[in-house]
Amino acid sequence: MNAPVTVPIVSLRGVGKSFGPQRVLSDIDLDIRKGEVVSLIGPSGSGKTTLLRCMNFLEAYDEGEVRIRGALLGYRRSAAGALVRESERVVAEVRAPVAMVFQQFNLWPHMTVLANVMAPLTLAKGLRADQARAVAGEALARVGMSAKADARPPQLSGGQQQRVGIARALAVGPEVMLLDEPTSALDPELVDEVLEVIKSLSRGGMTMIMVTHEMSFAAEVSDRIVFMEKGRIVTIGTPREVIHAPAHPRIQAFLQPWIRRSLGHPAAGALA
Amino acid sequence: MNATTLFERLAAYLPVLLQGAVTTLSVAIAAIALGFAWGAVLLGLSLRRGGRGVLPAAVRTYLSFFRGTPLLVQLLMLFYLPSAYGLDLPPLLVAIVALGLNSAAFQCEILRAGLVAVPAGQIEAAASFGMPPARIFRHVQLPQLARAVWPAVVSEGVDVVKSSAIVSVISVADLARGGRQIVAANFRPLEVYVSVGLCYLLMTGAVLWLGHWLRGRMERP
Amino acid sequence: MIDTALLGQLLPAFGAAALRTVLLTLTGLAGGLVVGFAFHALRETGWRAARWLYTAYTAVWRGVPFLIHLFIVYFGLPSAGLSLDPFAAAGLTLAVYGGAYFAEIFRACWQSIPRGQIEAARCMGLSSRQIFATIECPQALRASLPLIASQTILLMKESALASVITYPELTMTAGKVVSEQFVYVEPYLLLALSYWGLSLLVNRAAGTLRAWAALRETPRP
Numbered sequence: 206m207n208a209p210v211t212v213p214i215v216s217l218r219g220v221g222k223s224f225g226p227q228r229v230l231s232d233i234d235l236d237i238r239k240g241e242v243v244s245l246i247g248p249s250g251s252g253k254t255t256l257l258r259c260m261n262f263l264e265a266y267d268e269g270e271v272r273i274r275g276a277l278l279g280y281r282r283s284a285a286g287a288l289v290r291e292s293e294r295v296v297a298e299v300r301a302p303v304a305m306v307f308q309q310f311n312l313w314p315h316m317t318v319l320a321n322v323m324a325p326l327t328l329a330k331g332l333r334a335d336q337a338r339a340v341a342g343e344a345l346a347r348v349g350m351s352a353k354a355d356a357r358p359p360q361l362s363g364g365q366q367q368r369v370g371i372a373r374a375l376a377v378g379p380e381v382m383l384l385d386e387p388t389s390a391l392d393p394e395l396v397d398e399v400l401e402v403i404k405s406l407s408r409g410g411m412t413m414i415m416v417t418h419e420m421s422f423a424a425e426v427s428d429r430i431v432f433m434e435k436g437r438i439v440t441i442g443t444p445r446e447v448i449h450a451p452a453h454p455r456i457q458a459f460l461q462p463w464i465r466r467s468l469g470h471p472a473a474g475a476l477a
Numbered sequence: 478m479n480a481t482t483l484f485e486r487l488a489a490y491l492p493v494l495l496q497g498a499v500t501t502l503s504v505a506i507a508a509i510a511l512g513f514a515w516g517a518v519l520l521g522l523s524l525r526r527g528g529r530g531v532l533p534a535a536v537r538t539y540l541s542f543f544r545g546t547p548l549l550v551q552l553l554m555l556f557y558l559p560s561a562y563g564l565d566l567p568p569l570l571v572a573i574v575a576l577g578l579n580s581a582a583f584q585c586e587i588l589r590a591g592l593v594a595v596p597a598g599q600i601e602a603a604a605s606f607g608m609p610p611a612r613i614f615r616h617v618q619l620p621q622l623a624r625a626v627w628p629a630v631v632s633e634g635v636d637v638v639k640s641s642a643i644v645s646v647i648s649v650a651d652l653a654r655g656g657r658q659i660v661a662a663n664f665r666p667l668e669v670y671v672s673v674g675l676c677y678l679l680m681t682g683a684v685l686w687l688g689h690w691l692r693g694r695m696e697r698p
Numbered sequence: 699m700i701d702t703a704l705l706g707q708l709l710p711a712f713g714a715a716a717l718r719t720v721l722l723t724l725t726g727l728a729g730g731l732v733v734g735f736a737f738h739a740l741r742e743t744g745w746r747a748a749r750w751l752y753t754a755y756t757a758v759w760r761g762v763p764f765l766i767h768l769f770i771v772y773f774g775l776p777s778a779g780l781s782l783d784p785f786a787a788a789g790l791t792l793a794v795y796g797g798a799y800f801a802e803i804f805r806a807c808w809q810s811i812p813r814g815q816i817e818a819a820r821c822m823g824l825s826s827r828q829i830f831a832t833i834e835c836p837q838a839l840r841a842s843l844p845l846i847a848s849q850t851i852l853l854m855k856e857s858a859l860a861s862v863i864t865y866p867e868l869t870m871t872a873g874k875v876v877s878e879q880f881v882y883v884e885p886y887l888l889l890a891l892s893y894w895g896l897s898l899l900v901n902r903a904a905g906t907l908r909a910w911a912a913l914r915e916t917p918r919p
Contacts, residue, residue: 261821297823304821311818315836328832329823377822545851545897546890547858549869554886561882635761642763646862653765660773667774674762674770681761 212275214239214302214381214412215260219269222255229255230436233269237381237414242407244423245416246447247433248459253416256433257383260414261303262296273299274380297329304379308386310366312358312373318345319354322373330377344376345369348402364395371402382406384415420463424448432456487672490659494676497655502680504651505638507573512580512637519585520592536585543582549643551575556647572644580637587629592618594625624695631688635681642677652676704884708875712888715871716896722788722867723854729793730853731846734800741805742830752801759798764856767791772863784865788857796853803845807838840911847904851897858893868892 213236220233229252237243245253258264259271262279271278276299280288291299312321322344326337345351348368358366367387374382387403388396400422407413407426417423423430424444432439432447440446440453451457481489523536543551552575559566595618603613645653656673660666741752759767772787782790811834819829861870872889876882 263817263821293826300821301823305818307814307818309812309814311812311814313815313819313833313837315840324819324832325822325824328828329825373818373822541898542890542894546893547855547869549858549861550872550886550889550893553869553873554890557876558882558886639761639763642765643859645765653763656766656769665777666769667777670766670770670774674766677763677766678758678761 211239213237214274215414216272216275217256217260217269218272220256220259220266220271221268222252222259222264222266228436230259230266233438235431235438235441237412239380239412240410241428242411242413242415242426243429243431244427245414245431245433246418246420246423246459247439250435251433252436253431253433254385257385257414257416260381260383261300261305263305265290273302301377302380303383304374304377304381305383305385306367306370306374306387308389310358310363310370310390312366312369314358317355317357318350318361318369321358321369322376325373325377340378341372341376344372347375348372349398362395363391364398367391367399368402371399371406375406381412381414384413384417386416386418388417388419420448420460421467432459434459483668486663486665486668490669490672493655493659494652494673497650497652498676498680500649501638501641501651501653504569504572504576504644504649505634505641508576508580508641509634509637511573511577512584512633515577515581516584516588519581520588523585523589540582540585543579544586548575548579548640549646551579552643552647568644568647568649571647572641572649576637576641576644579640580633583633583636584630587626587633590629591622591626595621624692627688627692627695631685634684634688638680638684639677699883700887701881701884704881705888708884708888711871711875712868712892715866715868716892718785718865719854719857719867719892720896722785722792722857722860722865723850725789726792726796726853726857727850729789730796730800730849733794733797734802735804737797737801738804738808739830741801742808756798756801759795760802764791764795765859765862767795768859768863784860784863787863788860788865792853792857795856796849799849799852800846803842803849804838807842807845808834810841811837843908843911844904847900847907850904851900854896854900855893 215235215237217233217235220230221228222230233256235243245256247253255264259266260273260278262271265279270280278299279291279296281291281295283289312318313324316324319338319341322341323334323337326332326340327334332340342351342354345354348371350365350368350372353361353365353369358369361369367390371387384403388399391399396419400419403413403415403422404426415423415427427444429441430444430447431441432453434455439455446452447456448460451460519536519539523533525532552572555575555578556566556568556571599617600613603617604610608617641651642653645651645657648654652673656669660669663669737752737755740748768788768791771791772782772784775782775787815833816829819833824833857867858869860867861873864870866874868889872885875885
C-alpha cells in the first residue's frame with residue numbers, strides 16, 4: 206500500500222471510559238488508515254466492544270479524543286480546553302462516514318428487507334424513494350440477498366439477517382464499517398456465508414474495524430490485529446505477529462484453546 | 478360557619494374521614510384474604526382432571542362472569558336479591574363477600590400465571606432426584622411463584638382498596654360515605670371530595686410501598 | 699321462577715340503556731386513547747418537566763377510585779364554575795381516568811421494543827422523531843392492541859358508576875325497574891347478562907382485530 210501519508214480515517218488518542226466506579230477503557234491510542242482491516246481480539250471483559258462503540262459514539266468516552274476524518278466526535282473543545290458534549294445533530298454529522306453491523310443484527314422486523322435498507326437513505330440522507338430503491342437494490346445484490354427483498358426479517362435465517370444488516374450499512378456509502386461480533390449470534394453452519402461477504406468487502410478496499418472471536422478469519426482477512434485485555438491495548442501487530450507466532454505470554458494463554466482445537470483441523474498447517 | 482378557614486374545615490373533616498378510612502382498610506384486607514383463599518380453591522378445582530369436566534367448566538364460568546360484569550352490579554345483586562326473599566344481610570358483610578368473590582376471580586388468574594412461571598424442567602429435575610411433590614412445591618415452585626406473581630398481587634391489592642369505595646352505595650360507613658355525609662352537611666363538594674381523593678391516594682400509595690418493601694424482604698437470602 | 703314475559707317487556711328499555719353504556723364506554727375509550735397517547739408522547743420527548751407531569755398524572759389518577767373522580771367532576775366542579783350533565787361528566791371523567799391507564803400501556807409497549815433496533819436507527823442517522831414514527835409506533839401500537847382491549851372492558855365496568863350520578867345507562871335502568879316495579883330477579887338477570895354479553899363481544903372484536911393486525915405483518919411468500 207503506497208498511499209501518500211494522509212489523515213487517518215479513525216484516530217483515537219488517550220481514550221478512556223468508566224461505567225461508574227468500573228474502569229473499562231484506559232489509554233487507548235489507535236490510528237486506522239483508509240482501506241485497512243483491523244480486528245480487535247481479546248478475552249471477554251477486555252473492553253473491545255466498548256471501544257468499538259466509542260468509535261461511533263454509541264458509548265460516550267470519558268477521556269481522550271476520537272476523531273473521524275480529523276473531526277472530533279461527540280464533543281467540542283471549550284475555550285478552557287475542556288470536553289463539552291455536542292448536540293445530536295452535530296454528532297450525527299461527524300459520525301456519518303461510519304456504519305455499524307451489530308451482533309444481534311438489529312433489523313426492524315415490521316419492515317421488509319428492502320425497506321430496512323432504504324430507511325436510512327430516505328429518512329436520514331434525504332434520498333428520493335426511487336433513488337433509495339436503486340442504491341438499496343445494489344447493496345442487497347452485493348451481499349446476495351436480492352431474492353429476499355420483499356421478505357421480512359423474522360422469516361429469514363440468522364445468516365441471511367446479518368447479510369441484510371451488512372447491506373443496510375453498505376447502502377449509506379460509509380468510509381468505515383464497524384462490525385461488532387458479526388457472527389457470534391449465528392449457528393455454526395450460517396457463519397461462513399457472512400464471513401464470505403465480509404471477506405469480499407475487504408478485498409474491495411472497505412476500511413473495517415471488527416470485533417470477533419473467529420481467530421482464523423481474523424488472521425486471514427486483517428491487516429492488523431489489536432489484542433486487548435482489561436481495557437488496555439496489549440499489543441498491535443500483523444496477524445503473523447499476534448496470532449500465528451505470539452511472543453506475548455498473555456496472548457499465548459488466550460489463544461491456547463483455539464490453537465488446541467485448530468490442531469485437529471486439516472487447515473492447521475497454516476499455523477506455521 | 479361561614480367564617481371558618483380552609484385549614485379549620487380540613488381539620489374538622491379529619492376524624493370522620495379517618496374513621497371511614499379505617500373501615501375501608503378493614504373491608505379491603507378482609508376481601509383480599511377471602512379472595513386469596515377462594516381464588517386458590519377455584520384454581521385447585523379448575524385443575525381437576527386436567528381441566529376437563531363439570532367443575533373446571535363451572536370455574537371458568539365463574540371467572541368469566543365475575544371478570545366480565547361490573548363490581549357494582551355484583552354488589553347490588555348480592556345485597557338486594559336476598560332481601561327480595563326476606564333475607565336481610567348486614568351491608569358490611571355483603572360488602573366484604575362481594576369484594577372477596579370478585580377478587581377471587583382475579584387472584585385465581587394471578588395464581589394460575591404464577592404456576593406456569595416455573596419451568597417444567599426444574600420440576601422434572603427435582604422429581605428425578607427423588608424429591609416428594611410436597612417438597613418440590615415448597616422449595617422449588619413456591620419461592621419462584623411468589624416472586625413471579627408479586628407485582629400482580631400488589632396491583633390487585635391496590636384495586637381492592639379502590640373498588641371498596643363502591644360499597645358506599647349500600648351504606649357501609651367507609652371513606653367514600655364519610656365524604657358524602659360531610660358534603661350533605663356543608664355543601665362544599667369540591668374540597669371534601671378532593672380531600673377524600675387524597676386519603677385514597679395515601680392508602681394506595683401505602684399499599685404500593687408495602688408491596689415494594691416486602692419484595693425487598695423476599696429477595697434477601 | 700323467572701317471568702319471561704316480564705323479560706320481554708324489559709328488553710327495549712335495556713336495549714336503549716345498553717346503547718348508552720356502549721356510548722359512554724366508547725367516549726371514554728376514544729378520549730382516553732387521545733389523552734393517554736398525548737401524555738406518553740410528552741414523556742418520550744425526554745424533557746424533565748414532561749416526565750414529572752406524566753408520573754404525577756398516572757400516579758394520581760390511578761391511585762384514586764373512579765367513584766371519587768366522578769364525584770369531584772359532577773358535584774365539585776360546578777362550584778368552580780364548570781357544570782356538566784351526567785353524560786358529559788361521566789364521559790370526561792372516564793376519558794381522563796382511562797387515559798392514565800392507556801399512557802402506561804403505551805409506555806410498556808414502547809419499552810418492549812429491543813434497544814438494539816433503536817441503536818441501529820440512531821447510528822444510521824435517524825432523528826428521534828423519525829425513530830418514534832417509523833420504528834417505534836408501528837410495532838408498539840400493534841403490541842398494545844390486546845392490552846387496550848382489556849382496558850376497554852375495565853372502562854365499561856366503571857361506566858356502571860355513572861348510575862350513581864343518574865345517567866340512565868344499564869345499571870341505573872335496572873335500579874329504576876327494581877324500585878318502581880318491585881321485581882328483583884328479572885332486571886338483575888338482564889343487567890348481568892347485558893354486561894357479560896358486551897364484554898364477550900369486546901373480547902371477540904379484539905381477537906378479530908389482533909388476527910387482522912397479525913395478517914398484515916406476514917407477507918404472502
